[in-house]
Amino acid sequence: MLTRSMAMKGLPYFTVGKVVKGFGRGSKDLGIPTANFPDEVVNDLPEDIGTGVYYGWATVDNGPVHKMVMSIGWNPYFKNSKKSMETHILHAFGTDFYGSQLRICIIGYVRPEMDFWTLDDLITTIKNDIDTANRQLDTAEMKAFKDHAFFQSEIIDNKIVNGNTYYIN
């Protein structure tokens, strides 16, 4: 089924990887933590999935499936020299989970990544993205992905196998 929100080529996109350290700005400077993927996961991204802000679903170490919003790119406000893939999960964990396994399904696109005049403008825009993701993911079309076999499958020999194979970095 092809719908308008998933009309972007390459979506839905499923991937998995271990949470690594970033620049430590998410929680400290923005008040919005992001779980960063390792380079291998970023390098595996197909060309169809360009830089920008996306939403979808996520699990940490086989836990419950949560809503997520994700930033892919060079963070123009901070002028990063390395492309990153960062997931903010719409759930209060109360603790870090570096080294945990993060599984994500990207379903929809929100906007391109942008530069801002002030940090407050960046924060306000990200909060808007979170609201957008929260609303979009409540639609029946998006909720269907929460129950996808990808999130229920076991990990065997560094692979998730359920018809498709998702390699783990």
Ligand SMILES: Cc1cc2nc3c(=O)[nH]c(=O)nc-3n(C[C@H](O)[C@H](O)[C@H](O)COP(=O)(O)O)c2cc1C
């Ligand atoms: C939903 C979302 C949207 C974002 N959009 C932008 C953006 O438009 N421009 C930008 O420079 N950074 C954007 N960011 C990235 C933040 O700058 C980044 O999360 C922050 O620098 C933390 O990085 P760190 O994980 O390396 O600490 C976004 C982050 C999120 C979660």
Ligand SMILES: Nc1ncnc2c1ncn2[C@@H]1O[C@H](COP(=O)(O)OP(=O)(O)O)[C@@H](O)[C@H]1O
């Ligand atoms: N709701 C959440 N979404 C994403 N990460 C979270 C969340 N709650 C706690 N964390 C943890 O916060 C860590 C720190 O994020 P952040 O401040 O962006 O630092 P870093 O630059 O190391 O990514 C993440 O790697 C993750 O372990």
Ligand SMILES: [Mg+2]
């Ligand atoms: Mg981060």
